[in-house]
Amino acid sequence: MVGYPNKKSSYETKGISAARRGMTLEHDINDTNKYYLDTDRAAIYKKPTPITIVNVDYKSRETAKITEAYFQVPSTTDYNGVYRGKYIDFEAKETHSRTSMPLSMIHPHQLTHLAKVVKYGGIAFLIVRFAVYDETYYVPAEMFLNKLKELKARSVKYEWFKENCVLIPYNFVTKVNYLNVVDTIIDGGDF
Amino acid sequence: MVGYPNKKSSYETKGISAARRGMTLEHDINDTNKYYLDTDRAAIYKKPTPITIVNVDYKSRETAKITEAYFQVPSTTDYNGVYRGKYIDFEAKETHSRTSMPLSMIHPHQLTHLAKVVKYGGIAFLIVRFAVYDETYYVPAEMFLNKLKELKARSVKYEWFKENCVLIPYNFVTKVNYLNVVDTIIDGGDF
Numbered sequence: 001m002v003g004y005p006n007k008k009s010s011y012e013t014k015g016i017s018a019a020r021r022g023m024t025l026e027h028d029i030n031d032t033n034k035y036y037l038d039t040d041r042a043a044i045y046k047k048p049t050p051i052t053i054v055n056v057d058y059k060s061r062e063t064a065k066i067t068e069a070y071f072q073v074p075s076t077t078d079y080n081g082v083y084r085g086k087y088i089d090f091e092a093k094e095t096h097s098r099t100s101m102p103l104s105m106i107h108p109h110q111l112t113h114l115a116k117v118v119k120y121g122g123i124a125f126l127i128v129r130f131a132v133y134d135e136t137y138y139v140p141a142e143m144f145l146n147k148l149k150e151l152k153a154r155s156v157k158y159e160w161f162k163e164n165c166v167l168i169p170y171n172f173v174t175k176v177n178y179l180n181v182v183d184t185i186i187d188g189g190d191f
Numbered sequence: 192m193v194g195y196p197n198k199k200s201s202y203e204t205k206g207i208s209a210a211r212r213g214m215t216l217e218h219d220i221n222d223t224n225k226y227y228l229d230t231d232r233a234a235i236y237k238k239p240t241p242i243t244i245v246n247v248d249y250k251s252r253e254t255a256k257i258t259e260a261y262f263q264v265p266s267t268t269d270y271n272g273v274y275r276g277k278y279i280d281f282e283a284k285e286t287h288s289r290t291s292m293p294l295s296m297i298h299p300h301q302l303t304h305l306a307k308v309v310k311y312g313g314i315a316f317l318i319v320r321f322a323v324y325d326e327t328y329y330v331p332a333e334m335f336l337n338k339l340k341e342l343k344a345r346s347v348k349y350e351w352f353k354e355n356c357v358l359i360p361y362n363f364v365t366k367v368n369y370l371n372v373v374d375t376i377i378d379g380g381d382f
Contacts, residue, residue, distance in 0.1 A: 043307045045267055048241040051257060066242060066260040076236055080271060085312025087273035116234045121276025
């Protein structure tokens with residue numbers, strides 16, 4: 001029986017992890033943002049998916065039905081909002097790779113946008129999840145953009161995130177508690 | 192011939208005004224935001240229209256076609272972004288009334304959102320155009336929300352805007368140059 005509590009605890013952790021496997025990063029961030037809003041901490045939202053509407057059916061007065069529309073290439077990131085007087089802007093990416101994050105996941109427009117946000121004094125970052133390891137990283141936009149300048153490959157290695165970025169802790173209510181990392185940045189803490 | 196230059200100038204102003212009548216406020220703000228972006232001043236965007244996608248046709252590989260979708264009630268305002276390190280957030284409304292702006296134009300969710308932005312230290316406002324007078328006002332969110340508290344009617348009178356709010360000047364490149372008003376606010380100028 002020696003070690004049983006440890007084994008049990010390890011089992012439970014695995015259980016939680018397995019339960020989370022079905023959850024996407026987007027879902028976790030939306031839950032976290034809702035919690036931030038409900039607890040009066042910040043107003044940060046996911047932007048709606050940009051689409052081009054071609055045809056709308058106005059048959060009923062209440063419910064206009066869009067019958068033809070197409071997805072647009074996004075010109076900005078997915079999430080933005082306000083926290084402690086600061087403009088917050090980020091993109092979230094989840095990869096199932098064990099070795100690296102493919103750059104094809106991010107549109108060049110989004111990188112240009114993040115660079116602009118940094119320039120205008122906003123707080124810009126990426127949230128990158130390696131689903132296989134169940135690890136979610138806070139990646140400052142400036143650090144990521146500098147990394148891309150020296151990069152030869154079309155992907156950024158997992159080790160780079162592990163060595164340079166902050167692991168965002170998980171808990172049940174704030175599944176991706178990224179504002180705690182933002183706090184250290186606003187308060188002038190070393191990253 | 193006395194007064195001819197004045198008459199001419201007056202005629203020209205009318206000409207510009209007539210030419211602009213077909214333009215919507217949204218169009219003017221989008222042009223202005225593009226100009227701010229191109230001249231490297233600020234990154235402020237209109238959010239995509241929030242919709243619920245029910246059905247997508249993936250026939251072709253490149254072009255997924257949305258065949259059923261519905262408009263959602265917006266939970267935030269239409270525009271946000273970053274300028275001089277500040278979070279900027281606003282809603283734009285154009286009325287054709289000569290006497291007042293109906294409150295039915297603004298969704299309660301949007302007022303709640305503006306109040307949150309003020310609380311978290313962002314710069315929140317409305318841009319209200321009285322199309323008949325060709326006048327566009329910068330309306331600080333806090334001032335507007337306070338006005339609503341004491342309001343008995345379901346609309347805010349034109350005179351209130353005229354007496355309390357800043358008229359946003361028009362010119363050809365920056366059609367609604369609202370950031371000049373924001374500048375006076377950031378620099379601590381009296382509104």
